[in-house]
Amino acid sequence: MLATAAAAIALIFLQQAPAEDIDWDAEFGVEERERDPATGEFPVDPYEKSNANAGAEPFANGRLAAAFGGREGIRRIAERTVELSEADPRIAEIFVAHDTVRLKRTLSEQFCYLLGAGCDYTGRDMRATHDGLGIRTADLNALVENLQQAMREAGVPFAAQNRLLSKLAPMSGDVVER
Numbered sequence: 001m002l003a004t005a006a007a008a009i010a011l012i013f014l015q016q017a018p019a020e021d022i023d024w025d026a027e028f029g030v031e032e033r034e035r036d037p038a039t040g041e042f043p044v045d046p047y048e049k050s051n052a053n054a055g056a057e058p059f060a061n062g063r064l065a066a067a068f069g070g071r072e073g074i075r076r077i078a079e080r081t082v083e084l085s086e087a088d089p090r091i092a093e094i095f096v097a098h099d100t101v102r103l104k105r106t107l108s109e110q111f112c113y114l115l116g117a118g119c120d121y122t123g124r125d126m127r128a129t130h131d132g133l134g135i136r137t138a139d140l141n142a143l144v145e146n147l148q149q150a151m152r153e154a155g156v157p158f159a160a161q162n163r164l165l166s167k168l169a170p171m172s173g174d175v176v177e178r
């Protein structure tokens with residue numbers, strides 16, 4: 001009887017794969033995502049693309065875009081804002097595990113669209129995108145400071161900086177959760 005139990009236990013151990021052979025991602029249900037080789041971005045769940053997702057109507061007059069250095073200048077400012085935020089100890093943690101390659105592109109499209117520089121916004125809407133990120137007012141203030149630094153570095157006149165901020169400010173209700 002004892003021998004049978006010992007044999008059964010030995011059999012159970014023998015059947016288990018050594019730890020190094022275990023696919024831990026599969027065991028814990030971790031999904032493997034691969035970056036698109038062309039864009040460097042991770043795929044996202046399907047959603048309806050529309051400029052309405054940008055959260056505000058664009059400025060009608062293209063003059064403001066010129067103050068930002070046109071499309072190229074706007075792209076650099078959006079990218080710099082993301083880079084500063086990823087390196088900012090106040091909010092860096094919120095960006096970990098998110099696709100900042102995509103964020104740089106879509107934030108740049110959003111600014112370009114809002115500033116009337118002739119881009120379309122292809123990202124998700126503000127409420128859905130930020131849902132569950134637990135963003136606080138203090139986090140929003142930190143991000144705005146980083147955007148202000150990026151605009152200052154790019155030599156955007158103060159009045160023009162404030163016009164972009166005035167477009168973004170009403171979106172805070174969709175972004176801040178607590």
Ligand code: HEM
Pocket residue numbers: 091094095098099102103106107110122123124125129130133135139140141143168169171172175
């Ligand atoms: C009015 C203020 C804000 C605007 C206009 C804005 C804009 C955007 C845009 C356009 C996207 C990309 C959507 C997409 O790719 O489909 C995005 C995503 C994201 N934003 Fe914001 N954002 C704001 C505030 C913030 C703040 C305060 C934080 C954190 C401190 C933050 C963290 C993120 C993160 C982590 C993502 C990626 C989400 C994901 O990949 O699922 N955002 N935001």
